[in-house]
Amino acid sequence: MPDTRPRFAEEPAEVMNARDLERANEKLGEKTEEDLSSRSETLDARASDGRAPGGGDLEKLGTYDKREITEDDCYDELGFCFPAWKKWYILSVIFIVQVSMNFNTSLYSNALGGISEQFHVSEQAARVGAAIFLVFYAFGCELWAPWSEEFGRWPVLQLSLALVNIWQIPVALAPNFATVLVCRALGGLSSAGGSVTLGMIADMWEADKQQYAVAYVVFSSVGGSILGPIVGGFSEAYLSWQ
Amino acid sequence: MTNADGARWSIWIQLIFGGFVQLLHFFTVPETRTTIMMNKIAKRRRKQGNPNIWGPDELVPFKDRFSAKEILVTWIRPFKMFLTEPIVLVLSLLSGFSDALIFMFIQSFSLVYKQWGFSVVDVGLSFLSIGVGYLVAWIAFIPAIRRNIKERQARPEDERAQYESRLWFLLYTAPCLPIGLIGFAWTIQGPPIHWIGSMIFAAIVGIANYSIYMATIDYMICAYGPYSASATGGNGWSRDFLAGVLTVPATPFFTNIGKSSGRNLEYACTILFCISFVLVTAVYVIYWKGPALRARSPFAQQLAQAKTEDGGRRPSTVGNVYGGGRRASESCPCHKRCYHADPSQVRRPRRAARTARDPKGARTASPSASSARTA
Numbered sequence: 001m002p003d004t005r006p007r008f009a010e011e012p013a014e015v016m017n018a019r020d021l022e023r024a025n026e027k028l029g030e031k032t033e034e035d036l037s038s039r040s041e042t043l044d045a046r047a048s049d050g051r052a053p054g055g056g057d058l059e060k061l062g063t064y065d066k067r068e069i070t071e072d073d074c075y076d077e078l079g080f081c082f083p084a085w086k087k088w089y090i091l092s093v094i095f096i097v098q099v100s101m102n103f104n105t106s107l108y109s110n111a112l113g114g115i116s117e118q119f120h121v122s123e124q125a126a127r128v129g130a131a132i133f134l135v136f137y138a139f140g141c142e143l144w145a146p147w148s149e150e151f152g153r154w155p156v157l158q159l160s161l162a163l164v165n166i167w168q169i170p171v172a173l174a175p176n177f178a179t180v181l182v183c184r185a186l187g188g189l190s191s192a193g194g195s196v197t198l199g200m201i202a203d204m205w206e207a208d209k210q211q212y213a214v215a216y217v218v219f220s221s222v223g224g225s226i227l228g229p230i231v232g233g234f235s236e237a238y239l240s241w242q
Numbered sequence: 243m244t245n246a247d248g249a250r251w252s253i254w255i256q257l258i259f260g261g262f263v264q265l266l267h268f269f270t271v272p273e274t275r276t277t278i279m280m281n282k283i284a285k286r287r288r289k290q291g292n293p294n295i296w297g298p299d300e301l302v303p304f305k306d307r308f309s310a311k312e313i314l315v316t317w318i319r320p321f322k323m324f325l326t327e328p329i330v331l332v333l334s335l336l337s338g339f340s341d342a343l344i345f346m347f348i349q350s351f352s353l354v355y356k357q358w359g360f361s362v363v364d365v366g367l368s369f370l371s372i373g374v375g376y377l378v379a380w381i382a383f384i385p386a387i388r389r390n391i392k393e394r395q396a397r398p399e400d401e402r403a404q405y406e407s408r409l410w411f412l413l414y415t416a417p418c419l420p421i422g423l424i425g426f427a428w429t430i431q432g433p434p435i436h437w438i439g440s441m442i443f444a445a446i447v448g449i450a451n452y453s454i455y456m457a458t459i460d461y462m463i464c465a466y467g468p469y470s471a472s473a474t475g476g477n478g479w480s481r482d483f484l485a486g487v488l489t490v491p492a493t494p495f496f497t498n499i500g501k502s503s504g505r506n507l508e509y510a511c512t513i514l515f516c517i518s519f520v521l522v523t524a525v526y527v528i529y530w531k532g533p534a535l536r537a538r539s540p541f542a543q544q545l546a547q548a549k550t551e552d553g554g555r556r557p558s559t560v561g562n563v564y565g566g567g568r569r570a571s572e573s574c575p576c577h578k579r580c581y582h583a584d585p586s587q588v589r590r591p592r593r594a595a596r597t598a599r600d601p602k603g604a605r606t607a608s609p610s611a612s613s614a615r616t617a
Binding site: 071077094108112117132141143146161162168179194199200202203211225232237 | 253255257272283344376378387394446485
């Protein structure tokens with residue numbers, strides 16, 4: 001014979017822990033059938049305001065229930081429900097962040113002549129500074145991404161940008177070529193590029209609706225790399241005047 | 243020391259740009275990460291008189307959520323997928339090769355265009371041709387995306403329409419890579435051929451580079467669901483790594499092959515054409531064999547399983563606004579596609595597993611609750 005005792009729900013763990021549920025079912029089992037409808041209302045009310053109007057014996061139940069908020073509970077407050085202008089503004093800043101990261105990879109190539117002259121190394125050796133940045137950048141993106149999911153995108157991206165900027169200074173002031181290489185490598189490793197920016201798209205667009213946003217960020221990623229040599233041509237030609 | 247000053251300036255320019263970007267991000271971009279926002283929302287709701295609402299990170303202490311082992315697993319997964327997933331491997335190699343080409347161009351454009359007597363500034367501006375290619379590809383993708391969305395809505399039960407259709411536009415733009423390279427190879431002899439010829443072919447290479455990156459990550463995001471961060475991570479890694487590794491040999495490659503004939507640039511580009519020709523065929527193979535390849539993949543398979551449990555619905559036909567993101571949160575303790583999910587852990591109901599705690603504050607009644615976060 002099936003269990004005919006009244007129950008609150010098929011999936012008890014959603015709103016209360018197992019012990020509380022057993023206690024509640026015990027008490028309910030003693031009651032008569034007509035109490036049932038008011039009981040289920042009581043449960044609904046309890047879930048929303050933590051009290052049980054009209055259900056004196058149940059008032060204590062749920063006091064200790066810590067309930068984890070779900071995406072469904074607060075969907076309209078999450079990134080997915082930002083107004084379109086806000087999403088695209090955030091994405092535009094990310095666009096510029098991505099451009100600057102890829103710009104850093106390629107602009108160095110216009111410094112090759114100067115670096116080889118200053119440190120008395122061949123241009124081919126000076127290219128190692130460009131290569132090492134890219135290789136470490138490749139690993140850097142991977143290393144940063146999981147942390148951005150644990151601590152949030154904002155602090156991780158701020159830390160990454162700060163470190164990238166700090167490592168530029170010793171490259172510019174380097175007394176020898178080894179310093180240039182080491183600080184270029186550290187700069188590359190500090191760059192939280194493509195993976196964190198794609199993660200931010202996933203924060204604001206459902207996987208099924210994000211193609212336009214991906215197309216936008218991809219443009220910044222490939223565009224940043226060619227902005228380097230364009231700006232570099234001018235800096236090489238006009239900023240060597242001292 | 244004039245060149246050295248120029249070199250230093252190029253570093254200062256990076257720093258100025260980087261500093262500007264950091265300030266802009268600091269002041270105007272809010273946190274977007276779903277779990278972090280949920281913690282804040284839960285805190286606010288508790289203040290508003292709802293003492294039982296807790297955020298996803300508040301119920302489990304940090305050390306339980308994030309172990310050294312888990313960190314290692316998430317770091318290794320992109321490389322594991324790169325090596326064990328044929329889709330990730332060949333598409334990433336294609337994507338990496340096309341990006342490395344651009345970085346090889348950065349090293350070699352001055353060799354090419356000095357034949358026309360280009361100045362340093364002129365050589366820099368010649369990269370605008372690739373930029374035009376990127377722009378054309380981006381604009382061309384917008385109607386292609388619109389078409390793709392319609393196709394997915396129209397044929398919800400057709401597997402190719404749901405997945406491989408995202409590579410459809412690439413079927414037409416990927417050949418731009420070999421076409422652009424072979425055209426570039428044989429228009430760079432210098433005068434009397436006009437330089438605009440080679441720039442048009444460079445733009446065609448740009449179209450291919452943009453399209454390949456866009457379409458391959460779009461397809462991987464769809465095919466790998468919760469593991470897509472690792473799959474696209476492998477793609478991005480391949481791009482930067484190959485670009486870095488090929489930066490150093492680029493100049494000898496362009497100057498030394500067939501030097502005695504004086505056709506070294508042409509031969510070098512022809513070799514690149516041959517490599518690109520082989521890699522581009524991968525797009526067609528994956529377009530046709532994609533369903534079979536995904537069926538054999540433990541990473542892609544778990545996504546399919548989650549869909550079956552959902553009554554066989556495809557993401558585009560799920561009627562509510564939560565779409566694909568919700569499914570990702572069911573197969574992994576995180577709330578979006580992320581680095582946490584592990585294909586060996588097939589677990590379904592987050593709700594049953596990790597909600598309540600008992601009054602004394604001990605960990606939950608359900609033994610699976612702790613594994614849900616730390617697995």
